[in-house]
Amino acid sequence: MGEEATAVGEVTRAREGRVGRHGRRILEVVLRDPGGVLLLVWFHQIPYFSRRLSPGQRLVVHGKVEPPLGAAAPRMIHPEIETLGPDEPVAARVLPVYEKPTEMHVGAMRRIVHAAVEEFADRAPSALPAEVAARQRLVDLPRALRHVHCPAPEADLEALGGSRSLAHRSLIFDELFFLQLGLALRRSAAGQEPGTAFPRSTRLVLALRARLPFRPTGAQERAFTEIEEDLARPHPMRRLLQGDVGSGKTLVALLAALTVIEAGDQAVLMAPTELLAEQHLETVRPLAEPLGVEPVLLTGAVKGRARRAALAGLGAGRIPLAVGTHALIQEGVTFGRLGLAIVDEQHRFGVLQRAALQRQAGERAVDVLVMSATPIPRTLALTLYGDLAVSTLDELPPGRTPITTRLCRESRRHEVYARIREAAATGHQAYIVYPLVEESEKSSLRAASTMVHELAAGPLAGLRLDLVHGRMKADEKDGVMRRFKAGEFDVLVSTTVIEVGIDVPNATAIVIEHAERFGLAQLHQLRGRVGRGQAPGHCCLVVPDWTGEEAYQRLTTLERSTDGFYIAEADLALRGPGDFLGTRQAGLPPFRVASLVRDTALLRAARDEALAWLARDPDLSAPESETVRAVLRHRWKGRLGLAQVG
Structure with missing residues (x-):
């Protein structure tokens, strides 16, 4: 369970149904082989798969095996599938698994990538200086692209799956070298700029x-x-x-x-x-x-x-x-x-x-x-x-009251509302945070604008509630925040707009709904809204009853620690840097193959090589830097700021 697997079997049943509060459409296909039964589940592209799959077909399926719901069989949600003829043998081959940027079927995506590699791989310029590539024992770009996208049957599966193959290493190093080169140029430009030297203050x-x-x-x-x-x-x-x-x-x-x-x-x-x-x-x-x-x-x-x-x-x-x-x-x-x-x-x-x-x-x-x-x-x-x-x-001033955090399953939500009523009864205030502004057909998530009315009429009746979310105009948002700070209402129902430093010392409780949808660092920021006064702060992370063990365990990090740096490291290891901060917002080229968690050793090596190259040719004007200069300009696309190149 929880692992990726490949299975071969025969379709014994395919049926459409509806699930959830909004009656969401679902397709369930039962796949049987001599060892047992597997349930294949689709929430999207249902008409396409309904037409394509029928009892008696043989399939090869690949995906993550999820635990069964109730007495049903183990499940695979949105698996990759290939149909086989009645007596067709399963050919041994190595297939790359792509993260899907769209709802396009993975098989179609694989065919497009394969065609692109055949047509264009040999035209990809290897821009790394030859001596750097030799020192780091790397292969050229065309060979690396072919090996990663069209591996030979005898290729090392573990190395490919863990991005540790020679081809992966070559692509990753290439990406990190040009990243570090650009950063070093930005740094050196700032270091050469004339500025003002301010003497130490004596008064x-x-x-x-x-x-x-x-x-x-x-x-x-x-x-x-x-x-x-x-x-x-x-x-x-x-x-x-x-x-x-x-x-x-x-x-x-x-x-x-x-x-x-x-x-x-x-x-x-x-x-x-x-x-x-x-x-x-x-x-x-x-x-x-x-x-x-x-x-x-x-x-x-x-x-x-x-x-x-x-x-x-x-x-x-x-x-x-x-x-x-x-x-x-x-x-x-x-x-x-x-x-x-x-x-x-x-x-x-x-x-x-x-x-x-x-x-x-x-x-x-x-x-x-x-x-x-x-x-x-x-x-x-x-x-x-x-x-x-x-x-x-990395130290908090003495006297800060630590925030207690606990995870709570949806079925015990009444305890959460009791905590909010308790806070209000002692003259304190609370936040309730939702991931969405409005409910949507495509999602069963609770949303702030709907829940503010449900709560006011139901479990929090008698308390004063207000709503704030990102679609409001800046002055409207500001007005709500000010009234909350002035104590004009007890509970602020919101989306993550409150993440940015609002300081209400009287707020002592925060409830974050669908906590499994947020990153650890973001949850840590949100809970930092409470415990800013003399009274201790409490944070409840509410998750659906069906939340998987892996997601649940991830959230226990917040129960165990209030150290933002420890949580940031854990979040980075779990989700990678793309989700952590968004490289676009930092003015960096987007990463394609490198992972700042996995590739720290390569990052250091790339940094050393980039600095050594710039020490030799500070503005990349030498003839041997011509290709390096062109690729650097292309990848950074105007984001080098003040740096002078060539």
Whole structure:
């Protein structure tokens, strides 16, 4: 059970039926061989398979074997199938298994890929320098493509299945080499840019430290030392400050801002939403004002005289610290002497925003500190943020109340609602999170907009409920969040829009429905919405009764640990980097064969080879780099940012 398998048998029955609350169509086919019975199940393309399959046919089927439901046979859902003639022998051959990007049948996909390999494999240019390929013992691209897509019958199945064959290794190394080459060029370009060297603060930082009612953690001290060293260099800082929810990133960022302000420059702190910008201001103002540093808020909501005063003060260089949203980098906003931009990472601060900030700073390069509350595993940080140095806050300040998390099957949901009523009875608030905004014909998942009415009329009758989701306009969402923070209602029913840093210290319980649909890192972010005040926080992860053992065990990681870095590593190992953060959002070329979890050794080797090649030919202008340069440009497609190539 739970393993991929291939079976040969005869169809004894094929019937259509309906299942679930919405009466979803389903096709069930019974396949029998001398050893027993297997149930083949389809939820899609039912008319096609109904026409194609009938009793008496012989089939070869391949797929994951799922446990039986009730007394039925083991199941294979959406298996790959091939029909056999009455006496046709099963030919021994090695077939590649493809992840399906569409609903196209796998057999059809295999035929298309096979035709493409026959037609185009020999035209694929091997761009890796010959000496690198020889040192790493790799085969050329055409041979690698043929071996991966059309393996010989005697090929090593285990090596192919685990992407460890020589052909796989060659394709993976090729991909990682060009990734590391691009990142190294971006890094070196930033390192050559002239910037401002800010001396160590001798007044404001010491004054703030003296006023703090607690001692910063060792991790905060270490991170600030690294930032201070970056600021002192005559090149612009490009640093990522990552740490779990509540690890004290804002204090470290404020210390950096004070260093720049003391030297006579300005600093900005940018957040992804107006509400978060206001929360940052609430945190920063009581710390900065007593030192004579008056922060100003600039968001889309700041209008009239206040806006004009803020713009004039920033343009003249009189206002040392601005807190706001992307409104800070819009046309019409200028800075007298902008020295440091601190950016909340959820803002997805890319090359374009960096360029916009640069425009506002005029000729001077701006130092950039990116903050992230999503702890990023080391291998991923090296890759996704290859052009940023990384500081990590891996300690929580003393006095933080840990959140207790427990898994709950759907049939025991009444206990979850009892917990919410308990929280409301003691004057606290709660969140209930759903994966969808609206229910759909194609899915049996519960949805926020439907459930808010069902809950208000049923199990949570008498409590005050409201709804927030991603399809609402930004000001509507903000309005709901503000009313919740002000305590105007007890339960906020939402989708994952609340994942981004809303701070409601009075919220002590969060229920996440269909928890099996979320990644571990996302669930960890969501549960970080509670336990932000004095009262302990509780998180319930609700899963359907039929959730498989594997998915259930994956979620127990959250019951066992509240360490964001441990959870991030587990999530990366389970789901791979594509789902973890989305490479597109990091401005990287998408991965085709490499896995940052599986291929860490190759990633390091590719990095070393890329750095060695650039040490020899820093701007890839030598004749032997001509093909390397062309392929690099093609794969990165304008994402190299400031890097100069050739």
